[in-house]
Amino acid sequence: MTDIVSGGRTYVRFHEDIESPRADEADDIEKIVRVLRANNERAYRVYKRGLRDAHAKGHGILRGTLEVLDELDPELAQGMFAAPGTYSVIARLSSTSGPIRSDQLRGVRGLGIKVIGVSGPRALPDDTARTQDFIMVTHREFLFADAHAYSRSGMWTAWALARLSDPALRLGSEALDALNKHVLPRFGRRLPDNLAVFVQPNTHILGDTFHTSAPLRHGDHIAKMRLIPRSPEVRALAGAPMPPNGEVNAFAESVIDFFACHGAEYELQVQLCTDLAEMPIEDATKEWDAARSPYRTVALLRYPVQDTYTPQRRAFGDEVLSFNSWRGLDAHRPLGSINRLKRRVYDASSQYRHRVNHAPMLEPADESELPI
Template sequence: MMILTGRSQHGVCGAFMALAGLVGCSPMASDGDRLGEPFAFETVPPAEAGEIDETAALTIALQGIRAKTDESQEGRLLRGVHPKSHGCVMARFVVNDDIEEKYQVGLFAQPGMKKGYDAWIRFSNASVLREDDLKADNDDVRQNGSRGMAIKVMDVEGDMLSKDDGQSNQDFLMINTPEFAFANVRDYLRLDRILALSEKGNDAALFFLPLKLDALGEPKDGESPETTKERSKLKAIMEAIPAFNEFTSVDLGGTKASIGVIKGKIERKTVRNPMQVEYFGAAPFWFGAGQAMRFSAAPCEATDQAPFVDVTPDNPSKDYLGEALTQTMKGKKDVCYDFKVQLRSVDADDPKLEELKLEDATKIWSDDGTGYVNVARITIKVPQKPDTDKAMEQCEKLAFSPWHSLTDHQPLGGINRARRKVYSDSA
């Protein structure tokens, strides 16, 4: 059995819609049919292939629904998630010259390569609609949302899993929490099924309905009539929604993990400027020679992102993140990030393999003395003008996928496996 993980769409194909051995050796057989197949240390559920197919089909359907019902899209098909860009900027990606040998893999195989690589970076919101940066919830309380940073390192050398419109580019897709909000393909498919029930394809409230039922507990003597009635009502609603067919205790655990990430992490993480916070790959990736990695991009200088005090419908502005990015790019000081990786050994026979939770994107690795290590420096030169019509048009054309990748950095886990087909089919 095998597995792969991740999905956090930062782009769908080019000009159309933008919607998871030895160093240097390809991890798979060289024939194209097997390139990128799961490793022996991954665990692919029997039903996953069908679930991925349905997720891809629903993604396309949801794009169509949003194009018709969301006025901000003006009838256009946009990315399935992260459709709202704060801006794209040009950058340089240079591998550090002092990294240890075990980190000299794939893109990082040539420490100190002075020329470095050109790169594009896109900053975005994860919401499926182009909404206010602080989106109002059902109680009209404006909440923080998940923010994205996608890096496209241009013209890399080595065997690729998938070309980027014919080019050899390495994409790194990140969000501003190390945890992804959904554990696996089954949970993500259930989300898409729920979204497809709403008018604009964006209302996920029913996804968390099982938590309300679980909170009531099992029927017991002496409980109030109101509790009994509420339990019966919730059960009837769930039974009427096909997305909850064969809902199990494992699914309930995944739903609890999702609400924990959303309420406990995402909504508590204020971002005042998208260029001043750390971003994470939020899923594991191969790192050659029996290793798996997680990666992040952290500002070279930490900047306080204090919560907003007096939030009103107009403060901060609905596009405050894009405005902050544009102002930063008008400044006199270049912006830089340290690109970091965290490594773990992966072996199908290792009894500790389960601790890596390769198939659960809501889980992170403990920092047990093997935390994130700097391997590269990203520099964004100022000034740039990301808010011009030409720049925004170019930004919209950029397509990102974790499968635009060197074979040494193959995406791992179910969420990443889903990303491969969903991104390709919806392009």
């Protein structure tokens, strides 16, 4: 099947055999699921309720709309973006940690976007919902190449992070920051990415850029996505530092304060794969060069003024809702080893959390299901 040329660039065409899992991938995934289940069970003993094994702490549950732009180029007008239209959205801001931690600790932040009323063939055959989930984080590339790399390094990191105290993590972060600033540069070195995330300064979450990190299908093509601030109020927050001695729930408080007075607008952008060697599917740590394939806007995400974290919203978003990148159209099916790992991990975590919390598992059919 030939690639597609448009606008002077050649875009790789998706086909069903484009992925190439390792022979031992299923074994690696089973090992990871067991370790993360142990983290789930430990969290239940500590907090007396089930938590997500990642993205446990929410910072706001948002109601909004997603407007698919008109007159997109053919390579962009794919899947749910094939025709202009406006969808209702429920989104959840979070920290990617499994335990509930102080917002003063450095780390990666997350965004789950649930688009409501999306019709078409689903990525999973038993999925009967009409929602499309996109899960994004503030780290552009994933920290581990594939499930095998995660099984060798990542799951032990997850095991340790689930057990270290906040003071221990703060001390470790400060030590890594000093090492990165004052020691490693003398030798022309820098921290590896899986440690560098713990020294990045905390910035206002509403000004952050969020990435899918790993690739996904984009209809006839392969893509990564990102969400960037667009309206002046959130663009002004990009890179704005959070107070270093603020509250343990500083992110939630800053989101509540912002949306009490302002709405916000973001651009949802797509970066199409032009070369499988330079933009691989199975290595999620590899940067996709924006000079070879720039990000291009396909939709606008808008949030109105609202109360983002009422007790009712908090209960619905943190206890009832689940976000899973595999819940959506086959036209936006997640690709690569890390995403195949997430398919098992996300489902196992959600099943456990809802079961021990005696919480219903439901997919909203309308934005009105999100409590005021």
